[in-house]
Amino acid sequence: MATLRGVQDWGKLAKKFNTMGGRDDKSVDPRFFVPGKDSEGNIAVTIRFLPSPNGEAIVEESRHWFAGPVDPISGKGEVYNEACPRAVRKKCPACDFAGKAWGDGDKDAYKKWGNKSKYVGNILVINDVNKLENNGKVFLFRFGQVIWNMIDEKMAPKSKLQEPVIVFSYETGANFNLIGVKNKFNNGKKLIEYDDFKPSIFVSPAESILAEDVITAADAGLHDMVEWDEDNYYKSLDELKTKLSTVMKLEGGVSTVPTPVHPITAQANADADKDMAAIDALVKGETPEVTTETPAVSADDDNDAIMARLNALTS
Secondary structure, eight states, rough: OOOOOSSOOHHHHHHHHHHHHSSSSSOTTTTTTOOOOOOTEEEEEEEEEOOSSSSEEEEEEEEEEOOOOOOOTSSSSOEEEEEEEGGGGGGHHHHHHHHHHHHTOHHHHHHHHHHHEEEEEEEEEETTTTTTGGOOOOOOEEOOHHHHHHHHHHHSSTTTSOOOOOTOOOTTTTOOOEEEEEEEEEOOSSEEEEOTTTOOEEEOOGGOOOHHHHHHHHHOOOOOOOGHHHHHOOOOHHHHHHHHHHHHHEEEEEEEEEEOOOOOHHHHHHHHHHHHHHHHHHHOOOOOOOOOTEEEEEOHHHHHHHHHHHHHHHH
């Protein structure tokens, strides 16, 4: 499974995923679970992760969502909003593009262009303390890395003293106390409020037994997961390349707009170019130029310094 990368503005990211799932203020997708909150914004729900009627019980929604270079006339940039095929271990041109920025030392650009992941699965709401009308219903639940890690740890515990639990099983699975508390995150510019689900915890299977009629009703209410099938959710490699080229104004795989480069990387590149130019002059038998910005040195001293840097470059 892919992981969330870098430091993000969680508020904006959450809003994007709400829109992707049809859960923004303008359009609410009734299939997706919206937990109740108390007067302080806290969440307290007991849920049960369920199997899927078709495909995997949990699917990964990994997407790239960014704007390209700004058009000087319109003042806007085109948007790249596409599912990332790296989630199903396939090549992704946007990941390659973002990886080039990372390799160039521009981590901010990588964070902007890189993929962000959420996960989706069916759940049964057993008890929503703050929204009783959710109780007994089956929803699709979109969640992040924190909860996914808890599922992973429960199903494949690191300690041999812990028994693995197939949390999606009706008969031997475990209920999950979804506990969300208001927290704040400093993105470097301001404090962003978000729901912190770290206090959440699985209940023991012995305390999670479901009645037969509850199982029957839940199984009948499972939501179809076919829209996340590989052939439906991901575009072809050629389609993604074309979209990326259009958004980022690429020609032959190279952007016509200079990619931002970190100042440290830019200085290192400039120093390397300067050294290579001086080495080329040495090979041609030319005397290295001495600038007025540094104390004058002999040609031998200058040559020794250049060769030392050459050795460093080649090693």
